[in-house]
Amino acid sequence: MFRTRILRAFVAAVLLSFVSAIPAQQLVNGYEPKWWKEAVVYQIYPRSFKDSNGDGIGDIPGIISKLDYLQKLGVNVIWLSPHYDSPNVDGGYDIRDYRKVMKEFGDMGDFDSLLAGIKQRHMRLIIDLVVNHTSDETKWFVESRSSKTNPYRDFYIWRPGHTAADGTRTPPNNYPSYFSGSAWSLDPKTNEYYLHYFAAKQPDLNWDEPKVRAEVYSLMRFWLDKGVDGFRMDVIPLISKPAGMPDLTPEQLQNPPNAYANGPRLPEYLHEMNREVLAKYDTMTVGEATGTTLAQTNSLVDERRHELNMIFNFDAIKLGRPDFGPSVLGPWSLSQLKSIYDAHASVLTKHDWDTVFLSNHDNPRIVSTFGDDSPAMRVPSAKLFETMILTLRGTPFLYQGDELGMTDYPFKKLSDYNDIAIKNAYKDQVESGKVSAEAFLAGQAKVTRDNARTPMQWDGSSEAGFTTGDHPWLAVNPNYTEINAAAEEADPASVLNYMRALIKLRAGTRAFVYGDYKDLDPKNEKVYAYTRTLGEEKYLVVENFGSSAQTYTLPDGLKAGTLLLSDIPSSHQANASTLNLGPWESRIYKQ
Incomplete structure (x- = not known):
């Protein structure tokens, strides 16, 4: 080795x-x-x-x-x-x-x-x-949480938190977790909080160590x-x-x-x-x-x-x-x-x-x-x-x-x-009464x-x-x-x-890797048209973002060139300046 x-x-x-x-x-x-x-x-x-x-x-x-x-x-x-x-x-x-x-x-x-x-x-x-x-089950954290003097203690981020006059304990700061709730958990063994930006069973390492x-x-x-x-x-x-x-x-x-x-x-x-x-x-x-x-x-x-x-x-x-x-x-x-x-x-x-x-x-x-x-x-x-x-x-x-x-x-x-x-967010939002279960689940189904x-x-x-x-x-x-x-x-x-x-076309076309990019029509809300240019080679990509057909005229008098690939089989006029695009159609031309 x-x-x-x-x-x-x-x-x-x-x-x-x-x-x-x-x-x-x-x-x-x-x-x-x-x-x-x-x-x-x-x-x-x-x-x-x-x-x-x-x-x-x-x-x-x-x-x-x-x-x-x-x-x-x-x-x-x-x-x-x-x-x-x-x-x-x-x-x-x-x-x-x-x-x-x-x-x-x-x-x-x-x-x-x-x-x-x-x-x-x-x-x-x-x-x-x-x-x-x-994980909180790794050897490092098992040792770290065992005592304040353990050699692995500083592998993680520990803080005493705050203690009120009535003895109430609160976390060291107001950091929220990516997975809902506080980013701090109190560990009873040493009575200190450890940091976890994610789940409580995912303690953050201390990179300063x-x-x-x-x-x-x-x-x-x-x-x-x-x-x-x-x-x-x-x-x-x-x-x-x-x-x-x-x-x-x-x-x-x-x-x-x-x-x-x-x-x-x-x-x-x-x-x-x-x-x-x-x-x-x-x-x-x-x-x-x-x-x-x-x-x-x-x-x-x-x-x-x-x-x-x-x-x-x-x-x-x-x-x-x-x-x-x-x-x-x-x-x-x-x-x-x-x-x-x-x-x-x-x-x-x-x-x-x-x-x-x-x-x-x-x-x-x-x-x-x-x-x-x-x-x-x-x-x-x-x-x-x-x-x-x-x-x-x-x-x-x-x-x-x-x-x-x-x-x-x-x-x-x-x-x-x-x-x-999702499960943590459900507890935080639904079980606390912030939102209804129906509304929560309907929204999360699209992003989970x-x-x-x-x-x-x-x-x-x-x-x-x-x-x-x-x-x-x-x-x-x-x-x-x-x-x-x-x-x-x-x-x-x-x-x-x-x-x-x-993928085969990209592998054989260095312009799609190292070529310059230019958006031909930035404000158009229906069609995305751009070029990739490497030296004398120039490629045009035209994409219809929608479920209805579009007639699109290329800006600045440009002509499409030779069609290399389209996601919808159909006939295409060579070197056209006006394109009849089907729903969600995309085309790649060599100019």
């Missing part, structure tokens, strides 16, 4: 010296080429992807059985949501042992086989790094030495806490993530992480940047800073709803969505890199949230959004089932849900994380082919008999087959 690390460090040093010596003419449109910039990433939520043994829980052997499917889809990086040993209070994001595999998913031998299978198919693997918090950082870097090396290619870093801007942790102001309480994120020591921690670990490997890093504004993005991803490669900014995916606490879908407009991507293109420089996504394990399905999931419009609507994601500026991230146009689940009652965020976590729909057999058992851990969407991979495989006009063609 030690010899391997020395060799990796030597190779990384040689590569770094080579890259720094690249002359300007070898840059692509001012960008330094990287494999992770050219990648198409596919996120797998293991519990819901494929069950191999009939226990109703997806597992690693199940993922292995579908690697050929993913290879055929055309994706080249797999992002695996947490696979670690966990009590599973928050979908695996409460980690008990960072060096073990969750027993429901398999064992380390299964993980090694998965990694080998991915490499054999010329794909790469990134895994979740969840180090803002741990050097031993914590050393442990994190050690576990990162463990997985990188196995051969994983990088990390998606869970809520990474939260690891540095606000100086002094004072009460939030009334204004800050309206949006706590902005107060929690990007604490004063975050640059120091990320520099150290890069220096001690990441710079020694050829990695891809993407930070889940809750609480981070677009203006703050380059302070994390500017390549000259040597911190992260890219981050997830939530401006687009959270359009119409807040990024904190229970919410409902609010109104949004196409011009608002465009303005987000336009702002990214103008604010981020050639030294920054972006991500493009509208789905993940924490958000409802794209077609049900932004599009039209009615039987008549689901397919073109799903195709349109994937067209957008795969042709905009930045590395595209897809979530399992996007390629099928999977939809939200018809949640009705509280028992339908698994999500701890469980929409993304229903089992993958593989075929029309019992339980969608996800499991051979009778009881999947979360109910399968009842529309699986119409929406499933087997049916779409056999349909040339399916979302699945369109996605394969789209």
Whole structure:
């Protein structure tokens, strides 16, 4: 292992010296080429992807059985949501042992086989790094809470809180949890409060403690030495806490993530992480940047800073709803969505890199949230959004089932849900009498994380082919008999087959990776038209955002050019300046 690390460090040093010596003419449109910039990433939520043994829980052997499917889809990086040993209070994001595999998913031998299978198919693997918090069952916290003098005490954030004259105890400050209630819990063993931005069983680590950082870097090396290619870093801007942790102001309480994120020591921690670990490997890093504004993005991803490669900014995916606490879908407009991507293109420089996504394990399905999931419009609507994601500026991230146009689940009652965020919010809002159960459940059905976590729909057999058992851990969407991979495989006009063609087109078109972006008609509320230009190559993307046909004339006398791909089979006039677009139709032209 030690010899391997020395060799990796030597190779990384040689590569770094080579890259720094690249002359300007070898840059692509001012960008330094990287494999992770050219990648198409596919996120797998293991519990819901494929069950191999009939226990109703997806597992690693199940993922292995579908690697050929993913290879055929055309994706080249797999992002695996947490696979670690966990009590599973928050979908695996409460980690008990960072060096073990969750027993429901398999064992380390299964993980090694998965990694080998991915490499054999010329794909790469990134895994979740969840180090803002741990499970309260990890050895570190069990020791930390045992006494105030335990060597692990400072691995977490403990405070005495406030004691009133009558003996009443209150938390150290007014921090709210992402999952409702206070972000502090009183531990009876030592009679002090510990901080948990998320569930009470997810205590926050104290990154000011050097031993914590050393442990994190050690576990990162463990997985990188196995051969994983990088990390998606869970809520990474939260690891540095606000100086002094004072009460939030009334204004800050309206949006706590902005107060929690990007604490004063975050640059120091990320520099150290890069220096001690990441710079020694050829990695891809993407930070889940809750609480981070677009203006703050380059302070994390500017390549000259040597911190992260890219981050997830939530401006687009959270359009119409807040990024904190229970919410409902609010109104949004196409011009608002465009303005987000336009702002990214103008604010981020050639030294920054972006991500493009509208789905993940924490958000409802794209077609049900932004599009039209009615039987008549689901397919073109799903195709349109994937067209957008795969042709905009930045590395595209897809979530399992996007390629099928999977939809939200018809949640009705509280028992339908698994999500701890919903259950805690129900207690906070319904049981306290703030809102009615009917109103709460109707609103949450459209935004719950469980929409993304229903089992993958593989075929029309019992339980969608996800499991051979009778009881999947979360109910399968009842529309699986119409929406499933087997049916779409056999349909040339399916979302699945369109996605394969789209990913293939992107892979062969560097303009969609490194090309300049221009929004041709920012104020248009029906049509999104933009170009991607790289040198002499220019591509036009036109998308009709709506369930009615549109006649659209390109601005500035532009002509469409040669049609490369459309989500609706029909005849198209070459080099037309006026386009007759069908409902939810998207087209890609080469000009």
